[in-house]
Amino acid sequence: MSWLEHIGVSGVHAKRIFAQVYREACLEWQEGTNLPLKLRRHWTESWCKIPLQVSRVLTSNYDGSVKFVFALEDGYEIESVLMPETSRTTVCLSTQVGCRQGCRFCHTGRMGLLRQLTTEEIVGQVMAIEAWMRRHPDWNDSHHRGSRVSNVVFMGMGEPLDNLEALIPALKIMLDPWGLGLAPRRVTVSTAGHLDGLRQLVDSGVHTAIALSLHSPFRQERSRLMPINKRFDLDDVLDFLDQVTREQNRHCLVQYTLIGGKNDTLDHARALGELLQGRAVKVNLIPFNPVDSVAFVPPEPLMVQKFRDTLSNYGLRIMVRYSKGQDIAAACGQLIRKKQTRKSVSKAAATQVSSYVSG
Ligand code: SF4
Structure with missing residues (x-):
């Protein structure tokens, strides 16, 4: 201004x-x-x-989710997902092209880090999606929505706290009354456990909701699934989050992807319960989404139920959340992996931000 x-x-x-x-x-x-x-x-x-253009738009036949593939100016592609829910309209944003954390169950992690997104590219995802919503009242009507995004989650491509230089200014724009004007509790930064980044985010004074991807209560297994665990000890991360939740009087979200035969046993549920008991957390259990070339499988529905029941003995607030957009490869961990190079996307093929290409 x-x-x-x-x-x-x-x-x-x-x-x-x-x-x-x-x-x-x-x-x-x-x-x-x-x-x-x-x-x-x-x-x-x-x-x-806006330094990105809509390259493709895919709409889920099951839940109305919309996946946007954006072409960046240097030819790389990123994806974002628009999710209609009962009382809100959420977008899931990317912060990096690829990701260097290498979580074994994640499509994006297998790309490696190709580059960081800029602040403009992060905020531009929301603006381009809102422009699309504004031009597609048919989608808004069928989901009884206005043309505004009400919630933002940083759970797309990349580890957001590995790109704080662009993330923090983007968050400021999203939270500013003269910017997107979102309430802090409606913006969730998700991390695989990047403790240095968490400290810097909190020190910056920008307050948002925080989600921690946990995925195994056993240290060695967690390190195998999520190599970041070797760099930042889980106990240290949880202790820091305890401090933040105490000081800011709020809960932290814990995301736990249930992988069939891997981390969905009752031993895991009991160990997870003991680890989280007494902490100010809400737990999201997310049945694994099948990903090509990743040798993991979804859990049996009965195991999901038993896992939740066992965990509930520890006085925790638990939700089982099925990822949206599974039929358009927009669910957690499914965002693009295909080989990318700069200028690999033809500019001519990319359409203007306002165009609608039905998938
Ligand atoms: S789960 Fe998140 S942090 Fe892990 S590789 Fe995928 S994008 Fe990166």
Whole structure:
């Protein structure tokens, strides 16, 4: 805002620009009808460029989830998912092209880290999705939604806390009343247990909900599933989260993917219960989503039920959550792996942000 005023844009017009870009997802200058023509041209030519384009859109036949494949300016692709729910509209965002954490059950982890996303590319995912929602009232009507995103989860491609340089400014824009204006409890940063990043996020003063992917209460097994466990000890991560939840008087979310015959036994449930008992956590149990080329299988439905029942003996709040968008490979751990190189995506093939390509 002060920068716009500094370059001569009046306070009134600066406020209109912010409202139009962040509140109304108007990304084309022709749409900015309450601004002087000169400002609208200048805006679209130099200020309001979203550095990604919708390459493909796939809609789930089962739950209405929409997966967006975005082409970045250097040709890499990332994915984001729009999920309609009973009382909210959530988007799952990416923070990296690929990921260096190498979790063994995750498609993205097998890509390695190709590059970090910029702040503009992170916030741009929400803006492009809101622009799409605005242009597709058919989707909004069928899900009884407006054209705004109400919740953001950083559970797409990448470990968000491995890209704090871009993440923290992106969070500030999302939480700012002049930005996307989201409530802190409606923005969830998920981590595989990056303790250094957690400390820096908390020290930055940016408050959001935090989710920890845990996946095994046994240290050696967790290190095999999630190599980050060798770098940041799980006890240290949980102790730090205890401190944060105490100081900020809130819960932390624990994500536990149930993998058939691997981490879904009752021994695991009891050990997990003992590890989390007395902590301010809510537990999400997520049955594993099949991923090509990953040699794991989903759990038996009966095991999911027994696991939950056993865990509930420890006084924990538990939800079993089935990932959305499984039929369009948009569920947790399923986001793209196919070999990517810079400029591997033809610019001609990529469509404008506002285009709708039905999958
Ligand atoms: S689960 Fe998350 S942290 Fe682990 S490899 Fe996949 S994207 Fe990275």
